[in-house]
Amino acid sequence: MSDQIERLQDPGLPEHVHRKADTDPAAADRAEHQIAMAFGLSALGTILFIYAYIKVPKETFVFLPVLGTTNAQQLLLGIGLTISTLFIGLGAIHWAKTLMPDNEVIQERHEFRSADLDRADFVKTVKEQAAAANLGRRSLIKRSLGLSLALLGLAPLVALRDLGPLPKKSLEETSWKSGTRLVTDPGDRPIKPSDLEVGAVAQVLPALLPGEERTLNNIAKDAVLLIRIRPEEFQLSPERLAWTYQGIIAFSKICTHMGCAVALYEQQTKHLLCPCHQSTFDVPRAAKVIFGPAARPLPQLAITVDAEGYLVAQKPFTEAVGPSFWERSS
């Protein structure tokens, strides 16, 4: 980089221009008053904060233009804190700018690398001390130490093993069994086909057996959407058609992409949309993915009615519900 274009002459630091307060004592006094005023305002802000905390009732709401209905206590606490902090800052900076020295100072930099002699000495010391420890020659020590340190590194990993159980088959199982009734969520009421009009959609869960409690873990896998369309609108294989009942079709509500609840049903187009990443599933074609990042259709739950006419599952889900995982086979 020697053939650089030559620089223009450096004219050096520009001459220092004095501020008003440097030369005019009246201006300096004025600045002092302004700074003191800012600090004084800050003190008032803190008093407002304390007043709001003690005296303003918690449930007071006020209507303010732009802000709308606002909790008066929170607002006054916030405004008090704003004033008390902001004006300390403004005062301090005004102080620095008007009354503290504004002469630019030049300090020299030093190169970070040490002097050549020092560095050579340092490198030599490192080499000598390494030699003194026999690092180069006693390779058995080096290797065995390396092995033991690496193994020791495994200890904390092993100790974390009890963070949770092994998944085993649990990602592939849900609470749905052959004959499990579909019940409303919320409400836990069994459903008859006549409860659903054409175009209706309902979230359902498997009916609880006596003594069973529903946990979020269950809901995370069991949530199912029931949708009723006109039976002639289905474009299903005969097998899948047999999983529907009088135009009612049931899908897992858990998105096959990242597990969000696929909650948006558009009645006109009969599309199900996941609000998280907009994967779109076509209901009449067995929830085929027609847009978005999901790779698999929503698993379909085979349904029918029991002797009393309530909707039940024909059999468990035939595939794992929810997002993909390594052990998933299809």
Next chain:
Amino acid sequence: MSSTEKKLGAVADFVDQRTGAAKWLKKNLTKVFPDHWSFMLGEIALYSFIILLLTGVFLTFWFDPSQREVLYHGSYAPLSEIKMSAAYASTLNISFDIRGGLLMRQIHHWAALLFMAAIVAHLMRVYFTGAFRKPREFNWIIGVGLLILGIVEGFLGYSLPDDLLSGTGIRIAEAIIQAMPIVGSYLAFFAFGGPFPGEAFIPRIFTVHVLLLPGIFLALITVHLMLVWYQKHTQYPGPGRTEKNVVGYPFMPVYMAKAGGFFFIVFGVTAFISAVASINPIWLYGPYTPGQISAGSQPDWYMGWLDGLVRMAPNLESHLFGHTISWNILIPGLIIPGIMFTLLALYPFIESWVTGDKREHHLLDRPRNAPNRTALGVMALTFTLVTLLNGGNDIIATHFSLSINQITWMTRIGVIVLPPLAFIITKRLCLSLQRADRELVLHGRETGQLVLLPHGEFVEVHQPLTDAEAFAITQHEQLKPLELGAVDDHGVRRRGGVLNKLRARISRANAEQIAKPSPDDMKEIEHH
């Protein structure tokens, strides 16, 4: 000498007699720092971190990090008698029953958004001015580490209240863990203590959020600042400023007052925003349950680009030998961010490999004088902005009555087409600005004054730049392309032919520039 000064002198004496720090403190208290508004961006990040610590401690006094189910009995009537986790109930309690609790929650959240915004702005300042160059590569890498930790810490923070929105975020995080090949479902079960959602995750991330990560933050920020202090701050070029000096004001008293004052201003502004602008109103979302969701689910802004990437990913999944690989999650969720952050962290070394420049640099570059670097930066920003835009595709679609499918397709194409376009345009702009600088130095400013010469010709009067102005925009070095012949300086045949060719080629592109005016050019002009 006033009594205050005498007292401070006595304190200094007292400290030295017990620490022997007189020499070190004298040197460091009068240490000189250069002044520029863009040097405050990192300060904003530091001060919002302090605000986060203060408000965070307040919140921990009432927050109950437990997923145990409780019945809500607090003063927010719409959720009365509803089953929810203790975490959600205690967040409602902080918002409605603890005086100042809502304000503290809102300051904490706004400060987190500001923290991330300040980190990104600071990163851009450091990048575009070349402040990361030798000897500051370590600090650059620490900074990238802080950025990544900030994203994680922010995500964990807004996941704690266990509302419907944040629970959905956790669900997505679980799906990303679960998608990892071979170990995914095991890691997910370990992290969640069993199947999703379980009752272990929020207590665990609480510890990470309030203890582990803040500890790492404090350590990294300390090293970051110590290195700034020790290596001395970079400065913008100008008359009197060289690679060998620092021009500015002493730490005591000027920067003590300015930096201390600025902390209070950042606090005041954050408090004001939090007093008047609601953020994350968790009581409107309701408690988390995996079977429900609210439309328009959005993460905080610093996660938006990741969410946008996931939303635009093609729906690829491989099923091989009874195993599933979810490319639709792995590529946008892990692979692309992994590549981006690795390249970002290694950038100082990549650039110095291309330029062959191993010297120390303390004078900052004007972005136009490093066209390739600037163009690369704008290219990366364009990529991130397009993905961020797609992270809000549902909101954009509903607000502007557009089709969500079209927006997604536009960003899918845009994310590939726009960044290279941004590179080319930025590079041309930089070269044009260099040309404009050259014109300005050689011919001065156009004044708009027209003068009629005796022989009837009209000319515009140009006002020459002052010496200081001309120096400031011409003092930079213009890099030459690397000469990488078949043999090196010692006459030995160079190895790694393809890599060398690539390096020489990038180096040539890197050195494309408009020649700056030399003293000879200036003399020639004077003769005219």
